[in-house]
Amino acid sequence: MDGAVIRVRGLRKRYGALEAVAGIDLEVERGEIFAFLGPNGAGKTTTVEILEGFRARTDGEVSVLGVDPAHAGSEWRNRVGSVLQESSPEPGLTVRECLELYAGYYEAPRGIDETVALVGLQGKADTLGEQLSGGQRRRLDVALALIGDPELVFLDEPTTGFDPSARRAAWDVIDGLRELGKTVFLTTHYMDEAENLADRIAVISGGMIVAEGTPRTLGGRERMAARITFSLPNSVRVDELPLPAHAANGRVTVESEHVLADVKELADWALSRHLDLPDLDVRRPSLEDVYLQLTGADS
Amino acid sequence: MILHQFRYDLLAFLRNQQSRFFTLVLPVLFLVIFVSVFGNDKVGPDNVKASTYYVPGISALAVIAGSFVNLVISVTAQRESGVLKRRRATPVPAWVLIAGRTLTAIVVALGTMTVLLLIGRFAYGVKLPTSTLPGVVVTAVVGAVSFCCLAYALTTFIKSEDAAQPMVQAIMLPLYFISGVFIPNVNLPSWLRDVAEFFPVQHLADGLHHAFDPAAHGAGIVWSDLGVLALWGAAGLAVALVRFTWTPAMATG
Numbered sequence: 001m002d003g004a005v006i007r008v009r010g011l012r013k014r015y016g017a018l019e020a021v022a023g024i025d026l027e028v029e030r031g032e033i034f035a036f037l038g039p040n041g042a043g044k045t046t047t048v049e050i051l052e053g054f055r056a057r058t059d060g061e062v063s064v065l066g067v068d069p070a071h072a073g074s075e076w077r078n079r080v081g082s083v084l085q086e087s088s089p090e091p092g093l094t095v096r097e098c099l100e101l102y103a104g105y106y107e108a109p110r111g112i113d114e115t116v117a118l119v120g121l122q123g124k125a126d127t128l129g130e131q132l133s134g135g136q137r138r139r140l141d142v143a144l145a146l147i148g149d150p151e152l153v154f155l156d157e158p159t160t161g162f163d164p165s166a167r168r169a170a171w172d173v174i175d176g177l178r179e180l181g182k183t184v185f186l187t188t189h190y191m192d193e194a195e196n197l198a199d200r201i202a203v204i205s206g207g208m209i210v211a212e213g214t215p216r217t218l219g220g221r222e223r224m225a226a227r228i229t230f231s232l233p234n235s236v237r238v239d240e241l242p243l244p245a246h247a248a249n250g251r252v253t254v255e256s257e258h259v260l261a262d263v264k265e266l267a268d269w270a271l272s273r274h275l276d277l278p279d280l281d282v283r284r285p286s287l288e289d290v291y292l293q294l295t296g297a298d299s
Numbered sequence: 300m301i302l303h304q305f306r307y308d309l310l311a312f313l314r315n316q317q318s319r320f321f322t323l324v325l326p327v328l329f330l331v332i333f334v335s336v337f338g339n340d341k342v343g344p345d346n347v348k349a350s351t352y353y354v355p356g357i358s359a360l361a362v363i364a365g366s367f368v369n370l371v372i373s374v375t376a377q378r379e380s381g382v383l384k385r386r387r388a389t390p391v392p393a394w395v396l397i398a399g400r401t402l403t404a405i406v407v408a409l410g411t412m413t414v415l416l417l418i419g420r421f422a423y424g425v426k427l428p429t430s431t432l433p434g435v436v437v438t439a440v441v442g443a444v445s446f447c448c449l450a451y452a453l454t455t456f457i458k459s460e461d462a463a464q465p466m467v468q469a470i471m472l473p474l475y476f477i478s479g480v481f482i483p484n485v486n487l488p489s490w491l492r493d494v495a496e497f498f499p500v501q502h503l504a505d506g507l508h509h510a511f512d513p514a515a516h517g518a519g520i521v522w523s524d525l526g527v528l529a530l531w532g533a534a535g536l537a538v539a540l541v542r543f544t545w546t547p548a549m550a551t552g
Contacts, residue, residue, distance in 0.1 A: 044411065054546065074390035082388040086547075087381030091373075092311030104303040106392035128314075141385075268354060 002021040003030045004063075005152055005183045006051060011060035013046050022045045022207035028200075030151075033174070033184040036196035039042065039295050043207040044187040045085055048156050051185065052082050065152060078107050081145030085156040089129025089137055096125040098140065099147050106148035119143045119173050135166030136208070142173055153177060155186045159193060171196055191288045205295040228254040229260060230280040242269045256282075300391075304399025305406075312369070312403055322369050322409055326361040330354065330415055333481070334423055343483040345512045350425075354419035355507035356480045358439070362503060365408030366443040368467045370450035374400065378454065382455040383545045392547045393545075401447045408443045425511075431519025434510030441525050442503040445532025449499070451539035458548040474500040479508065499531040 003164045006028035021043045028034040038044050049055040050062060053069035053076075061066045062068060067076045096112060103109035116125050119139040124132065129140060138158060145153055155174065159167045167190075174197055177184050188194055194201045195215045203211040203218070211219040231251050232238070236277040238247045242265050256262040259282060270277050312318050330353055337349035345352075377383045386396055392430035428435055453470075456464050458516050477491050477500035484492055495501040502524040510519035 054388075054447055068522070074392065077388065077390040080388075082385070084381055084388065087385040090307075090311065090382055091376070091380075092314035093307060097307060097310065099342040102386075102389060104300070105386070108414040112457075144385065145388075146376070 004028065005030050005032075005065060005157060006034075006185060007061075007063045007281065008047075008051075008131045009061040011047065011050065011062060013043070015049065021057075021182055022048075022208055024204070024207075025211050026202060026209070028183060028185060030183055031178075032199045033178055033197055034185065035194035035201045036185065036187040036204060037189070037194045037201050037291065038187075038204035039189055040041065042204045042295070044189075044204055045156055046152055047204070048185065048187050052080070052154055053077075078148060079151045081143045081148060081150035081153045083138075083141045083153070083155045083158055086158075087141060089131060089132065089140055089225070092128070094126050094128055095121055095132070095140055095143075098129055099143060102144050102147045109147050110149045112147075115143050115147050118146065120169060120175060133166075135162055135169060138162070138166075138170060139173060142170075146177075146191050148184070152183045152185065155184060157187055157189070159188070159190065167193070191286075191291045196286045203291065210294045211290075215287060218287060219294050221285055221290050224285045224290070225255045225257050226257070226259045226282060226284050228266065228280070228282050230241050230277040232277075233275070236273075244264065249255045300395045301398045301402060304391075305402045308400050309405040309406065312373070312407060315373075318369055318373070322361075322364045322407060323414070326357050326364060326411055326415060327418065329360060329481075330418060333357065341454055343479070343508065344485050345508070345514065347512060348425075350419060350423035351511060351513070352480050352483065352508070354409040354423070354425045355416060355435075355505055358415050359442070359478075359500065359504040360475060360480050361411040361415055362408045362439055362442045363471060363500065366404040367413050367446035367450045367453075368471065369407065370381055370400070370404045370447055371453050371457070371467050372463045374454045375457050376450065376460045378545065379460045379547045381547060386546070387545045397451070401444075404450075405440070405443045405445050409439060412439055413513075426513065428510055428515075429517060431510045431515050431517070434515070434519025434521070435507065437520055438503065438506035438510060438525065438528075441528050441532075442499075442506070445499060445528045446503075446537065448532040448535035448539060450535075451543055452535040455539065455542035455544070468544040471500070474498055477501075479504045499528050502527040 004027050006024050006026060008024060009028040011021055012019065024047065036044050036047065046055065050057050051064055051069055053072050056070055060065060062070070065076060065079055090101065093101065095116065099112045099115060103112060116122060119142050121143065124136060129137065134139060142158070158174065159170045164171065171193070174184065174186065186197065198215060200214055201212070201218050202209050207287055213219065216222055229251050238245055238252055243253070243254050243262060245252050254262060254266070263282065333353045334350045340349050341347065342349050343352045386391070416427060420427055436507055474495070477484060477487060477495040478498065480500065484495060506521045506524035509515055509521045
């Protein structure tokens with residue numbers, strides 16, 4: 001299986017007339033953090049729930065840790081941890097008691113204190129789950145998914161609805177899974193989350209994978225034109241420039257595929273005219289630009 | 300494994316104020332109120348003292364509150380909040396989760412009933428059954444197990460946590476009134492007694508009343524009542540086996 005932890009071929013899921021997942025292929029390698037990125041309703045949760053063994057598929061081949069999740073048993077569940085999109089803490093139990101309860105479900109659980117520390121809930125171990133903040137509850141969810149010391153962890157939209165500092169803290173936890181050697185399958189609709197965490201990203205839109213790559217190469221991002229922008233004094237007209245350019249809102253934009261050469265040409269031209277371009281800015285398309293282009297502006 | 304689940308389910312139950320009130324405190328209040336109202340009048344078909352009538356009557360309520368009412372509410376809430384689904388993502392077998400929670404319900408039901416018996420004994424001088432003690436225990440256990448099965452069946456018809464409490468009360472309150480739990484049903488018109496006769500509450504209450512009747516002979520077991528309870532339990536189990544789900548009814552895409 002050349003190290004593939006998850007292998008999906010031609011996966012389809014139909015709900016009546018709606019095809020939520022319309023034939024996707026995926027491969028996730030051991031030790032990789034894989035982000036499944038897409039707008040709401042794109043088919044992310046349907047896919048991840050098929051991989052977790054919660055939903056039956058309409059068609060296609062699925063292998064997770066060498067097993068078809070539709071027929072997986074306890075032995076397989078010992079090796080997989082799942083953070084579901086929506087789940088409340090166990091009512092009436094403290095963080096420690098929750099973890100003790102779940103530790104009892106697994107053959108070889110991690111230590112309770114170690115797991116509490118891993119998700120940064122030290123000092124909250126004796127707090128009731130219901131009394132935790134949203135971010136802390138999510139960390140408890142992650143702790144519950146890790147308590148069985150799984151090889152593979154599913155995280156379904158782990159930071160939806162978080163404030164920025166809670167998101168940063170959650171990212172640190174997920175990043176920590178990399179050091180533990182876990183394989184992580186993450187779904188998200190935040191581009192920056194995928195960009196910060198993932199080794200590889202697949203973008204799903206309308207049930208189909210529309211792009212796949214690393215955060216640097218996704219959607220041909222590394223080959224896409226960069227933008228050089230600056231403003232010109234009123235005395236200089238745009239058509240005097242040595243490069244094709246257009247002006248809008250007082251700023252001039254040059255689309256550039258050879259940034260270094262174009263910047264040199266522009267600089268030589270400006271210096272020869274004793275022009276300073278103090279607000280010159282060179283920008284590669286952001287992952288967000290690529291993502292919006294891939295998933296359509298209406299998302 | 301069942302004991303592991305049972306330990307934490309019982310702990311969660313005892314920490315929940317609402318469960319404690321409806322399951323433990325309310326039956327005690329009912330017992331005190333009804334005995335105070337009817338004093339030492341002779342009541343019921345067996346013409347016994349009010350306290351001797353209400354200890355088994357309210358015991359039936361306690362069994363139902365512990366097994367049925369509490370289970371419906373907590374299982375629906377756990378299902379809708381994703382707690383059950385998350386547990387199913389672990390290697391724990393489904394039957395361990397069901398058995399652990401059911402055992403909690405049965406222990407709570409029998410525990411509350413024991414409290415009622417002790418209050419009856421020491422506050423109202425209601426003699427604890429001796430020769431008919433098997434009748435008390437067997438009826439309570441069969442009743443608790445059957446009402447647990449019915450609880451799992453009913454959860455499959457409730458779509459949200461908020462609907463659970465009103466739903467169980469709407470079902471149980473009228474049945475308590477017509478089944479001899481709150482008022483002796485000799486006072487009811489016969490058609491209403493026929494209705495009560497169909498449902499399981501009447502048979503649990505009747506079985507317990509019989510076992511407490513000082514004039515009862517033998518072990519105090521009313522087999523016909525146990526039979527009806529068991530049939531209802533079996534029907535509940537069948538419905539639950541077909542319809543029970545671990546994932547929220549309000550599933551998201």
